[in-house]
Amino acid sequence: MPAAYERYLVPVVFRPFAEDLATKAAALHPRRILELAAGTGVLTSKLLATAPSAEVTATDLNEAMVAFGSARAPGAVWRQADAQRLPFPDGGFDLVVCQFGVMFFSGRVAAFTEVRRVLASGGRFLFNTWGPLGTHALEVALQAGLERAFPVDPPRFFPTVAHGYADPAVVVADLVAAGFVVEKEQELTLQGRAASTADLVTGYLTGTPVRAALEERGDEPAVRATVIEEMTARLGEGPVSAPMTAYVFRAATQ
Template sequence: MPEAYERHLVPVLFRPFATDLAARAAALRPRKVLELAAGTGALTSALLTAAPTASVVASDLNEAMVAAGSAREPRADWQQADAQELPFEDGGFDLVVCQFGVMFFPDRPAAYAEVRRVLTPQGRFLFNSWGPLSTHGFGAAFQDALEQSMPGRAPAFLEDVPHGYTDPALVASDLEAAGLALDTADEVTLDAVAASAASISTGFLTGTPVSAALESRRDARTIRASVTRRMTDRLGSGPVTAAMTATVYTAHRPD
């Protein structure tokens, strides 16, 4: 899954926002940065380029992602870590960043409390999360194609998880419960450009947990072909472009 994720999804969906988030991080002039849910290192690389004097610890719960990320971006210190039980000392970082990872935390206030613990008193927490699925051109097209190909049986992963944490009021409440204060919530819309609809379809089908929902099915090959065909019919052949919206949050320790 990390290979498909890196090849088909990272350049299209994640690098544009990594550039945005890294620029925001660099403006804070951090010295020690902890990245949560670093995946294969899209934001990690952007951070090290935008803030070359900062030291970066990149962490992820998934061991395969840590292995892939450390091979692609060896300038960072990579560690496997659970965001809800961070293996780092108190007050060790002046910036904690997370790109499209908070939606996956089972207990967000618990994870945010860990962020607060490892931040310096003047530290900042910078992160983003996707907007509703309807505001993501490629994600919405994929989910529609999946539902048409599997009527009544399509996995709801995209809507429930990556696009399931979209209310800034809820984010602010979760942060407050962890002892953090929300500073800003900026809605950002960027364009995603893919080599083809088939490439994006392959990324979602094989580089996300949707793959696990299909792999045991006897008709998995037929479903994959149907999804790819429907996405191509909707988006067109050749290079394709779609808008995607996320919210970027900054928070701090109020003490």
């Protein structure tokens, strides 16, 4: 899964937002950065490039992602870690960053409280989360394809998980409950560009948790063909370009 995620999804969906987040992080002049849910290291690599004097510790819950990411971005220290039980001392970092990971935290206030614990006084928490599914044209088309392939009980990962933490008011309330002061909130729309819908479908169906749902249901070649057909009908032939919206938050310890 990490290889498919890295090859087909990172350049299209995640790198544009990683560049934005890394630029915002570097502007804070951090010395010790902790990254949560680092995945294959797309943001990690950008942090190492934009904040070369900072010490970067990258973590992920998934061992396969840590193994892949540590090879991709060896300039960081990599650790397997649960965001709700971070294996770091109090006040050890002045910046915690997370790209599209907070929606996966089962207890967000608990995770945010852990983030606050490992931040030094005056430290910042910088992260992004996807907007509603309807604001991500690539994944609207993908979900339509999945619903066409599975008229009964289609995989619901994208509307319920990936885009399941898309109300900024809820995010802000969780940060405040964890003891943060929200300094900045931004709605950011960038373009996702792919060589073809076929590449996108390969990435989404083999490089995300949808993969397990398809393996359970079987008939993967037919599903892939249906999803490609639906996405192509919606996004067009050849190279694909479509808008994707996220929210970016910066919070500070009190």
